[in-house]
């Protein structure tokens with residue numbers, strides 16, 4: 001199924017994101033996770049590729065393929081290019097096609113100190129052009145409600161976003177954010193810039209202390225008062241932080257749905273219990 005077509009017919013589109021396990025031995029567990037997530041009947045599940053700069057894994061294609069074969073759910077395979085040569089990309093596109101994968105999230109990827117950068121691709125739009133040229137894959141892309149941290153400002157980042165659309169990106173998924181107001185303002189600017197593709201909101205529930213630092217560093221997302229207050233109150237009480245972290249995500253998603261968002265993309269962090277708990281509290285609006 002072509003994910004961009006799904007957005008034409010369904011609102012909201014509800015999706016999950018998972019990441020491949022660090023070791024091959026974790027593969028059984030990821031399939032248990034997907035099985036649990038399948039209860040929510042997500043419209044698609046995306047699988048990261050070298051997420052957070054972790055290039056140790058290479059099982060994105062295999063997992064995405066099984067999401068379709070074993071669970072009958074549409075997969076979205078992420079593909080990054082900053083550490084890849086043209087040859088690597090060609091090979092991976094070929095593997096996706098062979099595995100019957102129809103949709104890819106074209107990303108530049110995180111620049112990790114010490115990890116060699118290859119010169120064939122500098123930005124996600126260049127990867128999108130190659131995917132478009134070399135395959136029949138549907139292309140999705142990432143966008144940044146608060147601007148990408150390497151951009152001077154949001155305006156410049158949105159100008160760069162137009163290159164992706166020009167390169168064939170048909171749906172955008174946002175970086176995680178905790179302040180819906182910033183998302184709504186971003187959406188106005190995106191539409192004013194002439195970008196009219198569906199934009200799905202990426203939401204990450206924060207349920208333990210360890211996630212806070214890592215997530216903020218990866219995303220640069222700003223933390224509204226309500227969020228820092230929750231952390232301040234419960235950071236030393238794991239059970240309360242877990243419950244309030246879920247509730248924060250639920251409140252965020254319900255507000256987005258009430259504002260008519262095109263899609264909700266839940267960063268599951270491979271935790272099906274958290275995702276199911278959230279689903280139970282939002283399903284009446286899906």
Ligand SMILES: NC(=O)C1=CN([C@@H]2O[C@H](COP(=O)(O)OP(=O)(O)OC[C@H]3O[C@@H](n4cnc5c(N)ncnc54)[C@H](O)[C@@H]3O)[C@@H](O)[C@H]2O)C=CC1
Pocket residue numbers: 047048049050051052053078080106107108109110111122123124125142143148149150151156157158160161163
């Ligand atoms: N590994 C994964 O599965 C995921 C990774 N990410 C991360 O998101 C970050 C960026 O990825 P993308 O959005 O795909 O990168 P991108 O290439 O679209 O943007 C990166 C930066 O370059 C600028 N830029 C983009 N196109 C440009 C052009 N043609 N000329 C000049 N400047 C341009 C942007 O404004 C931005 O500041 C990375 O850190 C990526 O790894 C996000 C989601 C999932």
Ligand SMILES: Nc1nc(=O)c2c([nH]1)NC[C@@H]1CN(c3ccc(C(=O)N[C@@H](CCC(=O)O)C(=O)O)cc3)CN21
Pocket residue numbers: 019048050051052053054110175176202214215218219267269
């Ligand atoms: N800059 C950036 N890079 C990404 O890879 C990325 C984003 N942003 N934003 C959206 C999602 C969120 N992603 C994430 C976010 C956090 C981890 C993370 O904390 N990984 C831990 C492992 C956690 C665990 O095993 O439970 C790690 O140590 O890599 C991974 C992917 C992938 N995506």
